[in-house]
Amino acid sequence: QKEVEQDPGPLSVPEGAIVSLNCTYSNSAFQYFMWYRQYSRKGPELLMYTYSSGNKEDGRFTAQVDKSSKYISLFIRDSQPSDSATYLCASRGWGKLQFGAGTQVVVTP
Amino acid sequence: SAVISQKPSRDICQRGTSLTIQCQVDSQVTMMFWYRQQPGQSLTLIATANQGSEATYESGFVIDKFPISRPNLTFSTLTVSNMSPEDSSIYLCSVSDGLLGNQPQHFGDGTRLSIL
Numbered sequence: 766q767k768e769v770e771q772d773p774g775p776l777s778v779p780e781g782a783i784v785s786l787n788c789t790y791s792n793s794a795f796q797y798f799m800w801y802r803q804y805s806r807k808g809p810e811l812l813m814y815t816y817s818s819g820n821k822e823d824g825r826f827t828a829q830v831d832k833s834s835k836y837i838s839l840f841i842r843d844s845q846p847s848d849s850a851t852y853l854c855a856s857r858g859w860g861k862l863q864f865g866a867g868t869q870v871v872v873t874p
Numbered sequence: 875s876a877v878i879s880q881k882p883s884r885d886i887c888q889r890g891t892s893l894t895i896q897c898q899v900d901s902q903v904t905m906m907f908w909y910r911q912q913p914g915q916s917l918t919l920i921a922t923a924n925q926g927s928e929a930t931y932e933s934g935f936v937i938d939k940f941p942i943s944r945p946n947l948t949f950s951t952l953t954v955s956n957m958s959p960e961d962s963s964i965y966l967c968s969v970s971d972g973l974l975g976n977q978p979q980h981f982g983d984g985t986r987l988s989i990l
Binding site for chain 2: 767769773797799801806807808809810811814816853861862864865866867
């Protein structure tokens with residue numbers, strides 16, 4: 766079993782809709798949680814970085830971590846075609862960073 | 875965050891040859907890592923590049939196949955040796971300023987490698 770599970774999608778939404786992305790993880794020792802955005806032919810770009818449970822907001826992006834259910838979420842409000850990319854969740858405790866497989870998001874005009 | 879430059883950005887190589895990928899960071903960083911990303915798959919850590927000592931390899935990766943150098947706090951190389959078509963992938967350099975795992979990792983744009 767992978768330590769971080771993520772639905773690969775694709776997830777298609779109309780422009781202006783809320784994009785909801787989710788991951789689950791299995792290791793209760795994980796404390797650090799990240800979301801990366803990866804455009805085609807580019808490297809992963811760090812979007813959100815959170816520690817332990819709770820919410821973090823940055824502009825149109827909100828990251829949520831629920832350690833009791835081992836659930837990680839990313840919400841993108843007022844989605845734009847430029848948000849079309851692959852989104853990767855990642856988690857770690859004191860060891861190496863564990864990545865989900867990535868969810869492809871397509872925002873249609 | 876640090877600016878990470880990888881060279882080459884892409885290459886097409888012949889079976890049996892070797893290629894060295896360079897990773898240059900615009901500031902000193904504590905940790906440098908090398909990842910492989912295959913189509914539709916998650917990022918796989920190859921090794922942690924240690925300054926002044928041998929790299930720490932993950933299970934399934936060996937030094938003879940993927941020799942790594944890290945001569946200072948801003949530069950590292952990954953060599954893919956004796957390449958076969960199975961080595962066709964994207965190779966990514968990643969850096970972090972944290973020794974304790976409490977700092978996020980940042981990535982370069984990768985090297986897209988195709989083996990004929």
